[in-house]
Amino acid sequence: xxxxxxxxxxxxxxxxxxxxxxxxxxxxxxxxxxxxxxxxxxxxxxxxxxxxxxxxxxxxxxxxxxxxxxxxxxxxxxxxxxxxxxxxxxxxxxxxxxxxxxxxxxxxxxxxxxxxxxxxxxxxxxxxxxxxxxxxxxxxxxxxxxxxxxxxxxxxxxxxxxxxxxxxxxxxxxxxxxxxxxxxxxxxxxxxxxxxxxxxxxxxxxxxxxxxxxxxxxxxxxxxxxxxxxxxxxxxxxxxxxxxxxxxxxxxxxxxxxxxxxxxxxxxxxxxxxxxxxxxxxxxxxxxx
Amino acid sequence: xxxxxxxxxxxxxxxxxxxxxxxxxxxxxxxxxxxxxxxxxxxxxxxxxxxxxxxxxxxxxxxxxxxxxxxxxxxxxxxxxxxxxxxxxxxxxxxxxxxxxxxxxxxxxxxxxxxxxxxxxxxxxxxxxxxxxxxxxxxxxxxxxxxxxxxxxxxxxxxxxxxxxxxxxxxxxxxxxxxxxxxxxxxxxxxxxxxxxxxxxxxxxxxxxxxxxxxxxxxxxxxxxxxxxxxxxxxxxxxxxxxxxxxxxxxxxxxxxxxxxxxxxxxxxxxxxxxxxxxxxxxxxxxxxxxxxxxxxxxxxxxxxxxxxxxxxxxxxxxxxxxxxxxxxxxxxxxxxxxxxxxxxxxxxxxxxxxxxxxxxxxxxxxxxxxxxxxxxxxxxxxxxxxxxxxxxxxxxxxxxxxxxxxxxxxxxxxxxxxxxxxxxxxxxxxxxxxxxxxxxxxxxxxxxxxxxxxxxxxxxxxxxxxxxxxxxxxxxxxxxxxxxxxxxxxxxxxxxx
Numbered sequence: 001x002x003x004x005x006x007x008x009x010x011x012x013x014x015x016x017x018x019x020x021x022x023x024x025x026x027x028x029x030x031x032x033x034x035x036x037x038x039x040x041x042x043x044x045x046x047x048x049x050x051x052x053x054x055x056x057x058x059x060x061x062x063x064x065x066x067x068x069x070x071x072x073x074x075x076x077x078x079x080x081x082x083x084x085x086x087x088x089x090x091x092x093x094x095x096x097x098x099x100x101x102x103x104x105x106x107x108x109x110x111x112x113x114x115x116x117x118x119x120x121x122x123x124x125x126x127x128x129x130x131x132x133x134x135x136x137x138x139x140x141x142x143x144x145x146x147x148x149x150x151x152x153x154x155x156x157x158x159x160x161x162x163x164x165x166x167x168x169x170x171x172x173x174x175x176x177x178x179x180x181x182x183x184x185x186x187x188x189x190x191x192x193x194x195x196x197x198x199x200x201x202x203x204x205x206x207x208x209x210x211x212x213x214x215x216x217x218x219x220x221x222x223x224x225x226x227x228x229x230x231x232x233x234x235x236x237x238x239x240x241x242x243x244x245x246x247x248x249x250x251x252x253x254x255x256x257x258x259x260x261x262x263x264x265x266x267x268x269x270x271x272x273x274x275x276x277x278x279x280x281x282x283x284x285x286x287x288x289x
Numbered sequence: 290x291x292x293x294x295x296x297x298x299x300x301x302x303x304x305x306x307x308x309x310x311x312x313x314x315x316x317x318x319x320x321x322x323x324x325x326x327x328x329x330x331x332x333x334x335x336x337x338x339x340x341x342x343x344x345x346x347x348x349x350x351x352x353x354x355x356x357x358x359x360x361x362x363x364x365x366x367x368x369x370x371x372x373x374x375x376x377x378x379x380x381x382x383x384x385x386x387x388x389x390x391x392x393x394x395x396x397x398x399x400x401x402x403x404x405x406x407x408x409x410x411x412x413x414x415x416x417x418x419x420x421x422x423x424x425x426x427x428x429x430x431x432x433x434x435x436x437x438x439x440x441x442x443x444x445x446x447x448x449x450x451x452x453x454x455x456x457x458x459x460x461x462x463x464x465x466x467x468x469x470x471x472x473x474x475x476x477x478x479x480x481x482x483x484x485x486x487x488x489x490x491x492x493x494x495x496x497x498x499x500x501x502x503x504x505x506x507x508x509x510x511x512x513x514x515x516x517x518x519x520x521x522x523x524x525x526x527x528x529x530x531x532x533x534x535x536x537x538x539x540x541x542x543x544x545x546x547x548x549x550x551x552x553x554x555x556x557x558x559x560x561x562x563x564x565x566x567x568x569x570x571x572x573x574x575x576x577x578x579x580x581x582x583x584x585x586x587x588x589x590x591x592x593x594x595x596x597x598x599x600x601x602x603x604x605x606x607x608x609x610x611x612x613x614x615x616x617x618x619x620x621x622x623x624x625x626x627x628x629x630x631x632x633x634x635x636x637x638x639x640x641x642x643x644x645x646x647x648x649x650x651x652x653x654x655x656x657x658x659x660x661x662x663x664x665x666x667x668x669x670x671x672x673x674x675x676x677x678x679x680x681x682x683x684x685x686x687x688x689x690x691x692x693x694x695x696x697x698x699x700x701x702x703x704x705x706x707x708x709x710x711x712x713x714x715x716x717x718x719x720x721x722x723x724x725x726x727x728x729x730x731x732x733x734x735x736x737x738x739x740x741x742x743x744x745x746x747x748x749x750x751x752x753x754x755x756x757x758x759x760x761x762x763x764x765x766x767x768x769x770x771x772x773x774x775x776x777x778x779x780x781x782x783x784x785x786x787x
Contacts, residue, residue, distance in 0.1 A: 106723075128692075130679030140692070143685040148726075238685035239753070282726075285682065285692055285748050289726045 113280025160264030317598025338455035389648035400593030445478025526563025687753030756784035
């Protein structure tokens with residue numbers, strides 16, 4: 001390697017390297033650039049010292065002046081809540097019907113409720129509230145197990161279904177496989193299917209399942225299968241079947257009923273959010289009055 | 290060597306004044322035209338925001354770029370961000386028009402209409418007025434800067450008034466209720482106006498603006514540019530020297546051997562005759578960019594023609610014909626001297642040329658496209674989002690419901706509601722999700738507008754018999770009152786597979 005030498009034309013030193021006889025003038029990075037670069041690094045170190053970006057599982061790392069990321073989050077959350085204070089107070093004080101009637105509050109409820117629905121409800125009931133056949137009921141159709149008025153929905157969300165909550169909605173269909181014979185269950189299933197198909201009364205009463213139904217099912221589901229919302233007993237005379245509407249599926253449900261469970265969201269969500277979700281679900285197309 | 294000397298001379302001239310103060314005052318036709326254009330442009334700039342206009346659901350200002358609404362209102366025209374192609378077309382038309390004007394008349398934009406020229410010219414005039422009244426140098430400087438800063442502030446405030454309610458602006462500024470964005474706009478506008486108009490001035494034209502760099506491509510020998518008619522002016526000499534005889538008609542016309550040379554006759558001791566230029570230097574002294582037009586067309590010349598006024602006034606005093614410097618073709622430099630001396634001071638450009646046809650054609654094409662786009666642009670924006678989760682809803686009586694998210698915006702709508710119905714599904718019944726749960730299903734629903742927009746969830750119900758797996762229908766939006774159709778959109782209704 002050649003030594004740096006003075007270039008007579010420019011008066012600059014060369015780098016000292018030589019490639020096939022070609023030498024290069026030494027043009028170092030300008031001073032101001034180096035200084036700016038070093039100052040930037042210094043700023044980054046000071047910044048990280050003031051606002052540390054790492055934490056251990058045990059504790060939040062405190063900055064030079066006591067800043068922690070968690071406290072910042074708490075402050076930001078409080079600020080956001082303070083900004084919402086106006087309409088949150090309205091949400092809290094007004095009835096569900098008043099909220100729905102108020103254009104601005106309804107708009108907020110539909111947006112906020114939609115967000116809360118996506119986070120809390122969509123996992124089971126689907127992003128669009130369509131439910132899942134065989135598992136979770138649709139929230140947007142016109143058939144409700146426990147009622148589709150605003151207050152009914154609010155009650156269900158707050159206290160859940162078959163939850164440990166004291167006010168939860170509870171009902172238990174007996175396991176008829178232990179009570180009735182397979183023949184009786186089959187007859188009842190065929191009768192229920194005929195109810196849903198709106199067969200004429202004369203034809204219905206002539207069916208062997210009519211007596212079984214009257215003795216075992218009508219108490220909760222109603223004499224004509226119109227359902228009983230006080231016990232969450234589904235309608236049997238319509239086209240909506242959570243666990244399937246074929247004779248086989250009905251038979252299976254009678255023999256060993258499945259029971260859905262919904263958590264009481266009153267434990268997780270504040271009342272205003274529950275109100276917003278209620279208005280949102282009610283506004284999806286299936287709400288009742 | 291001659292060329293090098295010219296450049297050195299030119300830079301000496303520039304160095305003599307650039308950035309040092311206002312050029313001296315001049316009167317004449319060009320000055321009057323320049324003033325008139327400036328007054329009209331400044332009046333448009335300052336008065337337009339004050340115009341009022343009645344419009345529903347919008348600002349009462351006739352012309353306003355409403356940032357909060359992301360909308361540009363120009364009288365009855367409403368522009369949204371999606372109208373950007375129109376703006377692009379307008380810019381293309383503007384550029385082509387500017388090119389065409391430059392090919393015909395040189396840099397008239399720079400000399401007369403450019404905001405930088407207008408403000409610099411105005412600030413020069415103020416500087417001359419201040420200097421004429423105050424002798425003490427420090428006081429002069431302080432007063433001048435204060436006045437120009439105030440004018441910059443006014444400029445920035447007027448500019449801001451194009452984006453916010455102009456009539457309310459002064460009150461909001463005085464009471465301190467103006468939002469931060471207004472203050473930022475005013476501060477930035479004041480700073481740029483002061484820096485560019487009061488401090489950088491002609492240096493913007495000479496060093497910052499890209500436009501002068503284009504001019505060699507846009508001009509040709511047929512363009513009218515500010516021209517020193519060299520054959521008539523050379524050789525320069527003191528006024529006491531006798532004129533060349535062919536300029537006075539005393540000798541026959543002969544092609545001047547000096548036609549394409551420049552002779553700066555500083556030393557006239559060995560010179561017996563002179564041309565029309567007496568080398569008084571007025572043309573340089575009045576030039577906003579301090580160029581010497583006698584060196585020929587150059588990048589620093591903004592084509593304002595003030596040197597024409599200066600030279601004409603000198604020619605009048607010498608009782609010589611005006612127009613030694615004039616708007617003329619470059620070809621004037623090769624004309625015979627006597628012909629040049631009697632030329633009409635203002636020549637006409639030749640209109641039919643490749644450049645003018647090309648730029649004019651692009652201008653007309655782009656302008657026509659913008660106009661067509663403006664007349665045929667969409668005024669109704671309809672967005673349909675069919676529910677996908679689930680694609681349809683099974684109802685208790687066997688019927689099937691499809692839910693459609695519907696977003697509608699009507700540009701400049703002056704109606705309260707629209708009516709929505711479906712074509713292609715006679716059995717379908719409609720209802721809005723937000724209507725009362727026990728509301729009736731009907732063949733058409735009324736969607737109320739909030740301002741000029743609506744956002745709702747449209748429920749479409751079909752009976753069990755009609756609910757096919759898939760049916761393509763057309764959703765039609767029309768004015769609720771008049772029944773005039775506004776928009777239609779194909780949409781697919783889904784049902785259970787059978």
